[in-house]
Amino acid sequence: MAIDLEAKIPNNVDLANDPKLRRALEHWQPKYLEWWMETGPSDFKSDQIYLRTAVGVGKGGWANFGHVKMPDYRWGIFLAEPEPDRKIHFGDPLGKPAWNVVPGELRNRLRRLIVTQGDTEPASVEQQRLLGHTAPSLIDLRNLFQVNVEEGRHLWAMVYLLHKYFGADGRDEAEDLLRRRSGDPDNPRILQAFNKPIDEWLSFFCFTSFTDRDGKYQLAALAESGFDPLARSTQFMLTEEAHHMSVGENGIGRVVQRTAELMQEGTDPRKVGAIPLDVIQKYVNDWSSSSFDLFGGEDSSNAAEAFACGIKGRYREGDGIYKDPQALAQIYTTEIEEGGKLTTVEIPLRRAMNALLLDAYHSDGLRIVDRWNRVLARYGVDQKITLPNKRFNRQMGIHAGKTYDPQGNPMSRDQWESRKASWFPTDEDRAYVRSCMIKVHERGKFANWIAPPATGINEQPVDFEYVMFH
């Protein structure tokens, strides 16, 4: 499909030849911009930010870089290129042609999935709106805004699907996506993790490392969908999402590096406004474990039905790595606390789809923690960052209401309560981290709690003028 970059809404979905849809989206566009001005990044609206803008999906480059004022960002609708004669490759409709319209019986289920995914996109922008004021460098400020504008584009991707395939219901849902507000007690965002403010950068890096990573896995599962427009939308979103992951992963890595540098030279990080490793560990515990819950219950009939009917696959389902694309006869085993001990439980594989996705996510988490530990080792620091066990601090699923230590060992509620302050950030920890957040907006300079990145953006130097202030 040709890419129309000159249109009011840049797109590769042939909006020019669908006047009804184009009018509906052009009607939604000013409301989106109003939402952005009201709840997007506070201030910085007239500053020029060095941003990546998606301009295509195929060979020959997919994005442009340049200085842009955020309200002038070209939010567009891009779907990955279609795969000719694509077949559904899992679940009960295995081998049938992928759908290009919504099957009537799946309408509500698909709409709910798209709305839930779509709701997280503006929510994260709202959560992070004040962060720019304490950015530790220009490149970090730019990275924050890059994440923000692309989450906005992901909202566009989901709103396109709602408008195009779900009629009046979809249009109403698209309006509601702009009405809900992160943290608003009367009209909150759908998922709880998207209702807590992110008011300092350690949390932002944890959010992009762990919470956004859940989004990546959900998108990857939806990219397998038998509903082809959803699969193609989410495939392209994943390309952008990769940068968000690296902002978090490299961000924590740079915080760890700065702390390790100080430890190596014998300086107490607390004395110079840097972040001690035990505090970083507490933030990792908090953000990773709350992100585990975003996967839903390990034993889930909803997840089983979404798989069975072909709308949400397993991670990398399309790679052909699973023995049985229908997941009918296998059993997933896991361990749960019963009477103070771990006991094996069996879940029919279809009902364990959330658990499988969480497993893939957790393995990925182990990979990034290992990467941070290699930084520590490089500076001769023996201490390590660890990723909590999947059972730790769960409010949802089979472990909800049970108490485990970060290694996943069962313990009594009393023991858990008595050790909680050593696992999670205390008010004092949070106050200390906030006190480190001093704005640095000079080219090539960095706050003392974070090391510079190894490279700049788009082959620009690290001290490039990533933000030109008005």
Next chain:
Amino acid sequence: MRDDKRLVYVCEGGDCSEKGSIELHAELDGMLKERDTACKNRLRKYPCFGGCEHGINLVLFPDRVFYSNVKAEDLPEIVNHLVGEGPEVKRLEGKVAPDVEQITWDLLDTGF
């Protein structure tokens, strides 16, 4: 369904995509469409393998081959190997730490 195709993963993590992995994937896709007439390979993107400082990374599975610092000019040799007309490109191997490679094989294996 599990089959005997080789999976060819191009990393699209932040560092690799900064170095042009999206474009490299597209170029490799075009070359394989032309050369891999027996459809022995399935080309995919992968979110991140963690060998970021040595990107662009390209992984062959189940062969367990981990290529690093891959550039567009390496692709003809890589494709020759993928279509069975050349050896592995040894000079691109062994650059990331063994534990990074091991984590990658653990990530790619599934018990189901």
